Amino acid sequence: MAQHNADRVADWNGQSGERWVAHQARLDAIAAMFGQAAIEAAAPATGERVLDVGCGAGASTLALAARVGAGGQVLRVDISEPLIARARARAPQDTPALFRVADASSAELPEGAFDILFSRFGVMFFDDPTKAFAHMRRALKPGGRVAFVCWRGTAENDWMRLPMGAIKGIVPMAPPDPEAPGPFSFGDPERITRILTAAGFTDIAITPFDASVSFGEGATRDAAIDGAVKMTLEVGPLSRALADQPDDIRARALAAVRAAFASCPGERSLMINGATSIVKARNPAS
Numbered sequence: 001m002a003q004h005n006a007d008r009v010a011d012w013n014g015q016s017g018e019r020w021v022a023h024q025a026r027l028d029a030i031a032a033m034f035g036q037a038a039i040e041a042a043a044p045a046t047g048e049r050v051l052d053v054g055c056g057a058g059a060s061t062l063a064l065a066a067r068v069g070a071g072g073q074v075l076r077v078d079i080s081e082p083l084i085a086r087a088r089a090r091a092p093q094d095t096p097a098l099f100r101v102a103d104a105s106s107a108e109l110p111e112g113a114f115d116i117l118f119s120r121f122g123v124m125f126f127d128d129p130t131k132a133f134a135h136m137r138r139a140l141k142p143g144g145r146v147a148f149v150c151w152r153g154t155a156e157n158d159w160m161r162l163p164m165g166a167i168k169g170i171v172p173m174a175p176p177d178p179e180a181p182g183p184f185s186f187g188d189p190e191r192i193t194r195i196l197t198a199a200g201f202t203d204i205a206i207t208p209f210d211a212s213v214s215f216g217e218g219a220t221r222d223a224a225i226d227g228a229v230k231m232t233l234e235v236g237p238l239s240r241a242l243a244d245q246p247d248d249i250r251a252r253a254l255a256a257v258r259a260a261f262a263s264c265p266g267e268r269s270l271m272i273n274g275a276t277s278i279v280k281a282r283n284p285a286s
């Protein structure tokens with residue numbers, strides 16, 4: 001499942017990006033509660049300038065822009081052209097937000113310009129996270145703050161633990177490297193602390209934030225489960241594991257994931273636990 005940087009950039013600009021756009025409404029609904037917890041941790045104030053890293057289709061930026069108001073500013077940076085296009089299309093004309101299609105780990109950013117470095121699930125994909133955070137830190141004002149939300153490990157996230165367990169034995173998968181760039185690479189809070197400390201941040205505080213969220217909804221329970229299965233197999237690590245598999249393997253994997261999800265509660269929905277870390281840190285004052 002490990003991908004190299006160039007593959008990942010191509011992926012976010014190709015099939016992954018397009019599928020994220022297609023599933024945007026449900027993905028936003030899943031991320032909303034976690035993103036809100038990160039926004040509260042960031043505590044954006046009127047007039048502040050925010051850098052939203054890996055902003056995707058831009059839901060978090062809309063919320064941030066509302067908090068900083070017309071006198072503030074949100075710069076959205078994302079490596080994916082289709083996702084930034086979606087974010088642009090959703091932004092109200094009068095929202096004080098700017099857009100940049102770029103790799104945040106190396107993008108040219110104004111120095112000492114931002115009050116807040118924010119991300120909702122967008123900072124786990126860097127090849128060299130320490131270098132990336134050191135680079136992004138230079139865009140923060142002295143004393144500027146960091147607030148982001150990231151997933152903890154797969155063992156704690158049923159939305160990935162259940163389908164991964166279900167397809168084990170059907171689809172050949174290398175054992176996942178917990179530190180390889182990807183959604184779970186910040187699963188270990190000690191690793192996050194090491195990365196942020198080495199990148200020059202202080203006052204690091206990491207708090208668990210867990211919630212049960214709806215991974216599928218529909219007119220019937222079956223429709224809700226079908227929606228969750230389709231999204232799980234089309235977006236994220238499992239989509240890559242299944243990409244080159246023959247139809248019979250894909251069909252068996254789909255049936256196995258469906259059976260695993262059927263154990264989750266919900267009436268016309270499919271409620272699954274998500275486990276995240278809310279991370280706060282500070283750029284030293286001088």
Ligand SMILES: C[S@@+](CC[C@H](N)C(=O)[O-])C[C@H]1O[C@@H](n2cnc3c(N)ncnc32)[C@H](O)[C@@H]1O
Binds near residue numbers: 028035078
């Ligand atoms: C899991 S999605 C989260 C998107 C969005 N923040 C949200 O919550 O809906 C991760 C996002 O990070 C972006 N991304 C990945 N690597 C990046 C990089 N090196 N620089 C900027 N954006 C990146 C992807 O294109 C994708 O939009």
